[in-house]
Amino acid sequence: xxxxxxxxxxxxxxxxxxxxxxxxxxxxxxxxxxxSRAGKIxxxxxxxxxxxxxxxxxxxxxxxxxYTQLPATEPETDVILDGNEISIKTITGxxxxxxxxxxxxxxxxxxxxxxxxxxxxxxVKICWGTNDGGFFLIPLSVQKETLRMLNKGYLKMPKAGxxxxxxxxxxxxxxxxLSHRDTMRIQVxxxxxxxxxxxxxxxxxxxxxx
Numbered sequence: 301x302x303x304x305x306x307x308x309x310x311x312x313x314x315x316x317x318x319x320x321x322x323x324x325x326x327x328x329x330x331x332x333x334x335x336s337r338a339g340k341i342x343x344x345x346x347x348x349x350x351x352x353x354x355x356x357x358x359x360x361x362x363x364x365x366x367y368t369q370l371p372a373t374e375p376e377t378d379v380i381l382d383g384n385e386i387s388i389k390t391i392t393g394x395x396x397x398x399x400x401x402x403x404x405x406x407x408x409x410x411x412x413x414x415x416x417x418x419x420x421x422x423x424v425k426i427c428w429g430t431n432d433g434g435f436f437l438i439p440l441s442v443q444k445e446t447l448r449m450l451n452k453g454y455l456k457m458p459k460a461g462x463x464x465x466x467x468x469x470x471x472x473x474x475x476x477x478l479s480h481r482d483t484m485r486i487q488v489x490x491x492x493x494x495x496x497x498x499x500x501x502x503x504x505x506x507x508x509x510x
Contacts, residue, residue: 304384304420304439304440306361306381306382306384307420307437307439307484309360309361310360310437310484311437311484311486313360316356316359316360317486319356320356320435320486320488321486321487321488321489324352324424324435324488325488325489325490325491325492325493326493326495327352328349328352328390328424328426329492329493329495330495330497331345331348331349331352332345333495333497333499334348334497334499335348346390349388349390349424350378350388350390353388353390353422353424354366354368354378354379354388357379357381361381361382365381365382366379366380366381367379367380367381368380375400375401375411376399376400376418376419377418377419384419384420385418385419385420386419386420386421386422387419387420387421387422388421388422389421389422389423389424390423390424390425390426391423391424391425391426392426392427392428393426393427396456396468396469396471397423397468397469397474398465398466398467398468398469399411399415399455399466399467399468399469400466400467401465401466408457408458408466408467409457411455411467412455412457412467415447415454415455416444416447417440417443417444417447418440419440420437420438420439420440421436421437421438421443421477422435422436422437422438423435423436423437423438423478424436426490427490428490428491428492429490429491429492430490431487431488431489431490432490433488433490434485434486434487434488435485435486435488436478436483436484436485436486437483437484438477438478438480438483439482439483441482442477442480442482442483443477445480446473446476446477446480447473449476450470450472450473450476453470453472453473454469454470454473455467455468455469455470455473456468456469456470456471
């Protein structure tokens with residue numbers, strides 16, 4: 301049976317917490333470099349960031365505890381850790397946090413009407429040049445408690461006539477969950493460093509093999 305004692309295992313692992321503080325800015329900076337073209341960061345940056353977080357979980361708990369082969373139609377769960385379903389979300393700055401990605405207004409409305417939280421959330425809030433944001437782990441219990449309190453105010457319906465690409469958690473809901481006593485937070489100093497990184501080097505290396 302799944303239980304979320306993995307949260308305390310992360311929070312009590314001083315070495316891992318230190319690695320998260322030091323490595324996340326560097327690895328997420330590399331993710332931006334890898335997904336950039338002509339100075340603009342592409343949508344694929346989210347997928348690369350997700351892989352970075354999953355790699356951290358594999359490092360901590362072992363590959364045998366991690367399941368990632370989830371269907372593309374799965375709207376929320378990104379990884380399963382020892383039976384615990386986890387959604388991984390990353391945002392830059394104070395933008396909205398997507399609960400689900402969809403461009404269909406009717407499906408968005410249906411999602412909101414029938415929504416029940418089903419997994420823990422790992423949220424990484426990136427605030428370059430500051431120590432705001434950080435690495436958050438929001439337990440399922442905190443989400444359910446917040447939903448009971450806010451009811452229809454938990455999710456935000458996309459504005460009619462726009463293409464917002466998804467349903468967001470309301471600001472009130474997210475603020476409550478991030479400040480909840482049971483939500484784990486690791487503060488991160490989001491400073492960029494000078495990184496010499498060549499997007500093509502590893503592929504050139506493969507072509508150079510005999």
